[in-house]
Amino acid sequence: MPILEGEGVTKHFGGLTAVSRVDFHVDQGEVVGLIGPNGAGKTTLFNLISGALVPKDGAIAFKGQGITGLKPHRICRMGLARTFQSVKVFPNIPVFENVLLGSLFGTSTGMSSADASGEAEKALEFVELSAVSPILAKDLTLANQKRVEVASALATKPELLLLDELMAGLNATEVAEAMELVGRIHAQGITIFMIEHVMKAIMGVCDRIMVLHHGEKIAEGTPQEIATSKTVIEVYLGE
Amino acid sequence: MNTITLGLKKWWIPGLLLVILVLLASLRFYVSTYTVILATAILMYIILTESWVLFSGPTGYISLAPAAFFGVGIYTAAILGMHLPLPVVVVIGGLASSCLALLVGALTLRLRGIYFAIFTFGLVEFMKHLLLWYEIKFTGTRGRFVVLVDNNTIYYMMLAILVVLLLTTYLIRRSKYGLALRSIGEDEEAAAHTGVNVTAVKVITFAISASFMGAAGAIIATRWTYVDPYIAFDPLFSFMPVLMAIFGGMGQFYGPILGAAAFAYLEEVLITKFPYYYMLLFGVILLITILYLPNGLVGLIQRLQKGGWGRRHANT
Numbered sequence: 001m002p003i004l005e006g007e008g009v010t011k012h013f014g015g016l017t018a019v020s021r022v023d024f025h026v027d028q029g030e031v032v033g034l035i036g037p038n039g040a041g042k043t044t045l046f047n048l049i050s051g052a053l054v055p056k057d058g059a060i061a062f063k064g065q066g067i068t069g070l071k072p073h074r075i076c077r078m079g080l081a082r083t084f085q086s087v088k089v090f091p092n093i094p095v096f097e098n099v100l101l102g103s104l105f106g107t108s109t110g111m112s113s114a115d116a117s118g119e120a121e122k123a124l125e126f127v128e129l130s131a132v133s134p135i136l137a138k139d140l141t142l143a144n145q146k147r148v149e150v151a152s153a154l155a156t157k158p159e160l161l162l163l164d165e166l167m168a169g170l171n172a173t174e175v176a177e178a179m180e181l182v183g184r185i186h187a188q189g190i191t192i193f194m195i196e197h198v199m200k201a202i203m204g205v206c207d208r209i210m211v212l213h214h215g216e217k218i219a220e221g222t223p224q225e226i227a228t229s230k231t232v233i234e235v236y237l238g239e
Numbered sequence: 240m241n242t243i244t245l246g247l248k249k250w251w252i253p254g255l256l257l258v259i260l261v262l263l264a265s266l267r268f269y270v271s272t273y274t275v276i277l278a279t280a281i282l283m284y285i286i287l288t289e290s291w292v293l294f295s296g297p298t299g300y301i302s303l304a305p306a307a308f309f310g311v312g313i314y315t316a317a318i319l320g321m322h323l324p325l326p327v328v329v330v331i332g333g334l335a336s337s338c339l340a341l342l343v344g345a346l347t348l349r350l351r352g353i354y355f356a357i358f359t360f361g362l363v364e365f366m367k368h369l370l371l372w373y374e375i376k377f378t379g380t381r382g383r384f385v386v387l388v389d390n391n392t393i394y395y396m397m398l399a400i401l402v403v404l405l406l407t408t409y410l411i412r413r414s415k416y417g418l419a420l421r422s423i424g425e426d427e428e429a430a431a432h433t434g435v436n437v438t439a440v441k442v443i444t445f446a447i448s449a450s451f452m453g454a455a456g457a458i459i460a461t462r463w464t465y466v467d468p469y470i471a472f473d474p475l476f477s478f479m480p481v482l483m484a485i486f487g488g489m490g491q492f493y494g495p496i497l498g499a500a501a502f503a504y505l506e507e508v509l510i511t512k513f514p515y516y517y518m519l520l521f522g523v524i525l526l527i528t529i530l531y532l533p534n535g536l537v538g539l540i541q542r543l544q545k546g547g548w549g550r551r552h553a554n555t
Contacts, residue, residue, distance in 0.1 A: 050432060071438075072431040081432075088429035090422050101422050104415045106434025113415060156434055 003028045003160050003191050004049070004080075009058035011044055018044040020215040021058070026160065031182070031192045033202040035226075036212035037235060042195045043085055045212065046162050049193075050082045051075040062160070076106045081158035083149040085165045085195070091138035098137050099123050099152045106156025116155075123151040127181065143174040150181065154190075161185060163194040167201050179205055203227065211235070263398055267391050275394050279462070281503040282397040283455050284483060286404055288499035290451035291480035293408050294444045296489045297420040300351075304343065304359035306476035307366045308336040308449040312456025313385075313463075313471040314370065320386035320461060329396060329457045336453025337446040344442035360477060367472035374468065382467030385460045396458045404451045411444070412492065420444060486528055488535025497536050 002025040011019045019041040026032045034042050047053040049060055051072035060068050067075050081102075090098050103111060103119035111119065124130050127147040132140060137148055146166060153161055166182070167175045179201050186192055186205075196202040202209065203223045211219040211226060213235045219226060226232055267275050287305055295302050312332035319328050347358050374381055411417050419440050422430040431437045460466055480499075487498015505524065509517035532539050 052428060052432070071436070072428075073434050073436045076432055076434040084429070084432075088426050088432075090425035090429065092425060093418075093421060097418055101418060101430070101433045101435065104434075105419060105436075116415075152433055 001028055002026060003063055004193065005061045006049070007059050009045070009048055009055050009060060011041075011048055011053060011055050017215050019048065019055075019212075022212070022215070022217050024210060024217065026191060026193050029189070029191055030207050031186055031194070031205055033206035033209040033223075034193065034195045034212065035197070035199075035202060035209060039214075040212040041215040042212055043164055044215075046082060046164050046195065049075075050080065050162060073105070076156055076158075077108050079108060079157065079159040080162070081106065081153035081156045081160075082162035083146065083153055083164055083166065085168065087142065087145045087149055089137040089140075089145050089148050089152075092136055094134050095129060095137055095140070095148055096120060096124065096133035098148050099155050102152035102155030103157075106152075108157070119157070120151075120155050123155040126154060126184070127151045143170050143178070146170075146178070147181070150185075154185070158190060160191045160193065163192060163196075165195050165197060167196060167198045175201060260402070264395075267394065272390060275390050276462075277504075277507055279390070279394045279397050279459075280507070281500050282394070282401050283459050284479060284503040285496050285499040286397070286401050286451055286455040287476065288480040288483040288487070288495045289401075289404055289408060290448045290455075292484050292489055292495045293404075293411065293451075294420075294441075294448040295481075296484070296495075297417070297424050298441060298444070299424040300348070300441070301356045301481065302359045302445070302448075303356050303474075303477040303481070304340075304362050304449070305452050305480050306363040306472055306474055307359070308340060308452035309456040309476045310363070310366055310468075310472040311336045311339055312453035312458075313460040313466055314383075315453070316457040316460035317383040317385045317466050317471075325388060325392065325396065325458075325461070329400070329454050332457025333450035333454035336456070337450035340446040340449030341442060344445040345438075348438065348441045348445065360474070363472050363474055363477055367468045370468040370472070382465055382470075384465055385463060387464060388461040390462070393458055393462050397455065400451060400454050400458065407447065407451075409492070411447075416440060416444070482525065484535075486525070486535055488532075488537030490534060491537045494535055494537035501536065 004026040006022060006024045008021045008023065009019055010017070010021055022045065034045065036042050044053065048055045051067070051070050051074070054069050058068070059066060062075070062078055062080050065078070067078065067080075090101070099120040100116060103116040103123070104113065121130070124133055127150055129144060129147055129151060132144065137145060140148065150166070163182070167178050170178060175198055182192060182194070182205050194202070194206070206223055209221065209223055209226045210217060211232050218235065219229050219232050221229070266278060287309065291302065291305055294300065312335070315332035315335050316328050319331060323331070343359070343362055347355060350358055371381070411420075419430065419435045422433070422435060423437055423441060427437055456471075460471075463470065483499040483502045484495045485498070486502050487496065488494035506517075506521065509520050513520060528535065534541070
């Protein structure tokens with residue numbers, strides 16, 4: 001059963017069609033990858049799903065409920081969390097409070113502050129950052145800032161997590177650690193929809209991959225099918 | 240021994256605050272009327288500054304609307320002062336200002352940075368001219384007389400408003416909404432995606448902040464006895480809170496209080512001692528502050544606490 005579904009989703013920026021009539025779906029429990037060359041509209045699609053942008057056309061449903069045009073905080077509270085390509089932590093707020101914001105405001109039911117603290121601690125432990133919890137987020141390395149972002153998304157108790165280039169800018173060791181983290185998140189029963197440029201990562205962890213090019217969906221299938229697909233190779237390497 | 244130090248640490252701040260409050264409350268018994276009036280002005284500036292910081296400090300939205308909210312309070316007193324008891328007038332002044340803030344906030348808090356500042360400043364001018372037009376067209380006068388209240392009552396009302404404001408600020412700062420406000424200032428988009436209803440948090444805090452400005456306006460109007468739109472919506476009351484907050488330093492709870500008190504007192508001293516040069520001196524002092532004390536008086540105090548001027552930290 002699809003947890004996330006989009007139909008004919010379209011977004012223009014002036015004369016540019018960033019996302020054009022894209023149909024997609026993510027099933028409960030899946031790890032779905034979204035790839036495509038720069039400017040293909042991947043992040044725009046994520047922005048449309050998370051409510052940062054409102055589609056011009058088309059409809060998006062989460063758990064069977066329409067979320068098109070809802071405010072980001074409403075979508076987050078329904079159980080759909082995300083991270084950003086250009087890491088968005090709260091730089092001058094300690095790591096713990098960064099995550100606490102998620103459990104205080106982002107959960108569907110709301111929590112007492114004691115429960116929220118507990119939840120934030122758990123999320124920090126999960127991403128292995130308990131040791132730095134009193135440090136300002138801006139003083140962490142990029143890899144750790146990305147982990148803070150993930151922790152604060154996890155603290156909102158999501159059912160679906162959108163990861164926008166979690167591995168971009170990380171070194172080989174950090175990529176391996178990030179892949180392991182994605183695996184553990186998935187093992188918690190959280191469905192994952194991820195944008196990634198690191199092919200090794202995406203081929204390794206995804207059940208299914210979607211390819212965007214110039215705002216249109218040009219291919220979809222298992223990692224094997226995508227790796228051997230003629231259209232995809234043409235798009236990436238030229239004819 | 241350890242528990243005693245701990246206990247002292249826990250109680251000395253509330254204790255100090257209580258002593259200050261008692262001193263302020265009994266001020267009229269051992270100082271001249273002039274000092275009471277001066278203290279009233281200082282309290283008023285502290286209210287304007289602290290309520291400005293309540294919203295603009297954590298969110299980073301620079302509001303230049305204080306004069307508008309202050310003026311609404313002033314006109315509430317001018318219109319209702321003769322008919323209703325003073326505390327009711329003050330409360331209505333606060334409510335009227337917060338209603339205006341709710342309306343304006345809902346319309347404009349999507350603007351960021353300089354656009355928000357300019358719009359809120361425009362609000363001051365708009366309110367001024369709207370009232371001018373109304374008064375000339377419908378009442379046929381330009382100004383109004385405000386009910387007379389004795390100086391001590393004004394002082395106590397001002398003090399009461401300040402106490403409520405400081406309690407409100409303290410509670411908001413340590414609540415989860417304080418954290419939400421800070422997250423909005425740090426990265427609004429991330430805050431929204433973490434589940435913070437950014438619009439509601441901003442608009443409501445803006446309205447709370449405005450209500451104290453309105454209340455202060457309603458009570459100070461009774462000291463001025465005559466107001467017209469030019470007096471009530473003087474842009475100076477928009478700039479003063481910003482300058483005072485910068486002067487005091489916004490990093491700490493007490494910074495704006497310190498800044499407003501020092502600034503207001505300084506203004507009074509300069510006006511009385513150097514009536515011709517006071518603006519010039521004022522400007523020089525402000526420039527020096529911004530150049531050499533970027534974190535305001537609070538920054539100065541912290542620097543002295545850390546071991547004086549000589550020590551500099553490496554860039555960590």
